[in-house]
Amino acid sequence: EDVLTQSPRALSLSPGDRAILSCRASQKIRGDFLAWYQQKPGQAPRPLIYGATNRATGISDRFTGSGSGTDFTLTISRLEPDDSAVYYCQHYGGSVRYSFGQGTKLEIK
Amino acid sequence: QVQLQESGPGVVKPSETLSLNCTVSGKSTIGYHWSWIRQPPGKGLEWIGDIFFTGSTTYNPSLASRVTMSIDTSKNHFSLELKSVSAADTAVYYCVRERSSGPHFGSFDYWGQGTLATVSS
Numbered sequence: 392e393d394v395l396t397q398s399p400r401a402l403s404l405s406p407g408d409r410a411i412l413s414c415r416a417s418q419k420i421r422g423d424f425l426a427w428y429q430q431k432p433g434q435a436p437r438p439l440i441y442g443a444t445n446r447a448t449g450i451s452d453r454f455t456g457s458g459s460g461t462d463f464t465l466t467i468s469r470l471e472p473d474d475s476a477v478y479y480c481q482h483y484g485g486s487v488r489y490s491f492g493q494g495t496k497l498e499i500k
Numbered sequence: 501q502v503q504l505q506e507s508g509p510g511v512v513k514p515s516e517t518l519s520l521n522c523t524v525s526g527k528s529t530i531g532y533h534w535s536w537i538r539q540p541p542g543k544g545l546e547w548i549g550d551i552f553f554t555g556s557t558t559y560n561p562s563l564a565s566r567v568t569m570s571i572d573t574s575k576n577h578f579s580l581e582l583k584s585v586s587a588a589d590t591a592v593y594y595c596v597r598e599r600s601s602g603p604h605f606g607s608f609d610y611w612g613q614g615t616l617a618t619v620s621s
Contacts, residue, residue, distance in 0.1 A: 424606035435594055435611035436545065441604045479545055483606025487560050489535070489547035 393417055393485030397478075397492035404499060410467040412495045414480030419460050424483040427456055427465045429476045430494075436479060440465065467497075475499045502527040504595045504612035511618050512589075518582040518617055522595030529553050529573050533598040535608065536569065536580045538591040546591075550598060551578055585619045592616050 394417040404410055414425070422443035428436035438447040440456035443463055455466045467474055480492040508520035522534070536548040549559035551569040559567045563582070571578040582589060592614040599607050 426607035428608075435614050436608075437611075438607060438609055441599070441607040445603060447604075447609070481545075481607065487547065487562075488550065488558050489537075489606075489608075491545040491547070493544045 395492035401496040412465040414463045416461045426481045428479045431476045502610040506612045506615040520580045523577045533600045535596045537594045540591045
């Protein structure tokens with residue numbers, strides 16, 4: 392079974408900082424099929440990145456996806472208070488058609 | 501703009517069947533795969549399964565024995581049934597559109613707001 396492990400599980404940073412969120416796959420995956428989502432309390436997840444590096448429509452260039460193979464990263468630069476959320480990575484194409492990481496909770500204080 | 505809206509009972513008794521409906525507006529269900537994803541309170545996301553507009557389905561193996569999905573393209577909606585529910589099935593259930601072609605392939609682009617289904621006697 393394909394497993395996505397996100398780290399850190401929680402992160403607390405200040406406005407203006409840069410956040411680096413990691414998503415590691417248990418086996419090599421195609422970057423084409425790696426996506427990132429942002430979820431705020433009481434809301435549905437919002438698409439951020441698809442194909443590992445491509446921003447979804449309307450997403451700020453402060454959000455950057457990178458990586459390949461088993462290691463993928465979401466970098467959020469110039470943090471703003473509104474970036475406080477849980478971030479999930481997601482993969483298509485494993486033994487379970489879609490799988491998610493367990494999430495990283497980002498707090499901006 | 502594509503919009504998805506879940507509907508269904510908020511409370512289901514243990515051992516009974518949870519039935520949810522998702523109404524799609526702004527775009528036809530034809531040509532797309534449609535998923536159900538759930539999130540237990542305070543926990544992460546779990547993909548339940550999907551249905552193509554033709555009616556072809558793929559389920560998460562962990563839930564396959566209890567899940568049935570259906571679609572009615574004439575009414576632009578699709579449905580989820582989850583049998584023999586227990587407290588572990590208490591979650592927010594989202595209906596979601598998949599991108600099964602083009603550069604977004606393998607991701608989800610439109611989500612419903614989610615509906616909380618609580619299993620309780």
